[in-house]
Amino acid sequence: MLSFWVVATAITLMVAAILIRAVLKGTKREVESRAASDVAVYRAQLDEVDRDVARGVVAKADAERVHAEIARRLIAADKAQSAEQATSARAPAFVALAVIGVAVLGSVLSYLWLGAPGYGDMALKDRIAFAEEVRLNRPKQEVAEASLPPFVEPIDIDPRYQELLTQLRNTVAQRKDDVQGHVLLAQQERRIGNYIAAKEAQQRALTLKGGDVTAQDLADLGEMQVVAAGGYVSPEAEMSLRAALNKDSQNGAARYYLGLMLAQTGRPDQAFRIWDSLLRAGPEDAAWIPPILGQIEELARLAGVSYSIPAIGGSTERGPTAADVANAQDMTPAERMEMIGSMVEGLSERLATDGGPATDWARLISSLGVLGESQRAAAIHANAVDVFADDKDALELINAAGRRAGVID
Structure with a gap:
């Protein structure tokens, strides 16, 4: 990485030096040409007056008046030449500094925007391997939850609803094997934004259901885990989502969040395919359609796909079932x-x-x-x-x- 910045800096300075030299050289020639022309003309006129006097063409008295006027103009031209040289000396210096500043700042900003500081260019195989490494080593659910602010109950919650919720919590705490109680508690905790408690209640409900767990139960758990982690798909959430898809490969919620996980771990190509198929399958009122619409065009760009959003639910003729x-x-x-x-x-x-x-x-x-x-x-x-x-x-x-x-x- 250090060698990259050394080379980049050296190239920038070399280009800047070439431009500065060109500016200085061009400006110097322009100034010298203009100033030398004025002074040379007046000096030639003085010599011409002296020759006219020597030939007797001009009287001495007239020659002195003409000579004085030309000398006055020559002095003025010489002063103007000195002023122009001083100004032109400052201008190229300013231009040179501007060139260096623009070149260095532009190069750094362009690289930070378009490049990937800290990483070299990777082949496709290396990128896939790196994405898999990121997926396998990403933070666990509990780490993501701990990084978020603690839950605070809404201050505008209805007192009657608060009373019923408290009763439900107490009842479930006393009846730890009540499946429906845990399912209901998960729904209500989620309703007020207490996502970690909702996730825990859902986990307990699935444990109690045992072999009766459905694909939707697992997809709901995965979704609650994602929401409890602030939108991050943890390894634990991925396990829940994949378990849901093992029972129902077409579960829309599980497919959406699995696509989100792939997008978060550096596989926009796979995420794009999943989300595109969800858009084509529909229906339009599915909960995952709005978030997909808000992200899929950028995802397609990252996946290198020229993409136009298809008709949602337009692929109704899917072939024989x-x-x-x-x-x-x-x-x-x-x-x-x-x-x-x-x-x-x-x-x-x-x-x-x-x-x-x-x-x-x-x-x-x-x-x-x-x-x-x-x-x-x-x-x-x-x-x-x-x-x-x-x-x-x-x-x-x-x-x-x-x-x-x-x-x-």
Whole structure:
């Protein structure tokens, strides 16, 4: 890092020296040319008067008057020359300082704005490895919570509501195995902004539910962990979100916050794909749509994607569903081809032109397997693996579809 600044400083000073030399040289020539011209003219006129007197062309009395006038002008020109030289000496110095100041300040500010002080240029592989290191070593939930100001209950809370909330807290404290009590407490604590207490109540509720925990329960816990950490997706929150997606890969809240985690840990490319698919899937009134709209254009810029926000919920034709594929197996070959074929072709064309989330690629691979088009399924599987090479979750979906289609072991 030190060597970079040494080289940058040396280059800046060299450029500044060249510019200063050019300014000084150009100004000196301009001043000398103008001053020398005036003085040379008057001196030539004096010599001419002396020659006229010697030839008898001009009387001595007239020559003396002319000589005095020219001498007066010569003295004035000489004084003007001295003043111009002094002024021109100051001007280049000011210009030189301005050049140095602008060059140094402009270079530093440009680098601080466009560059990354402290880091060298990294290849894509190195950036991905660095992002993974950041993800694995980021602060834990408790550290993030401890960095925030302690909760203070709102002063404008309704007295009756405050009384009921106090009763609920006391009841839950006495009945530690009351699942519904903890769920209700989590909701009410969140309502007044006591996010850490809400998260703890939700965690207790999930512990009590055991094997009955749903994907939405886990997504709610992950969301409460993120909010309790001030919008930061901790390793603990990531675990909750991934657990939710293991139960329901299409859970919108879990996908949104997982995308947020990827954006926070240096993978805007993966975050962009997740958020873009959420926008396309909709619906418009989903809670995650407004925050995505507020961030996805900047995220696309960081991901190096030229992007225009699509119609929210516009991708309604997502291709054949799992139910469609299952029902098709009970049809005659002709009926199955007629129903699935058109949907598969539409999905294939859309993915080829516009792209789409990993779930759509997986659905297409599975559908082609049902239709017996193994070679085509294998080709699309290979393409999907290239598209989502850096997304472990997406690769798991795509490879699972490949195994169902019989194109990989």
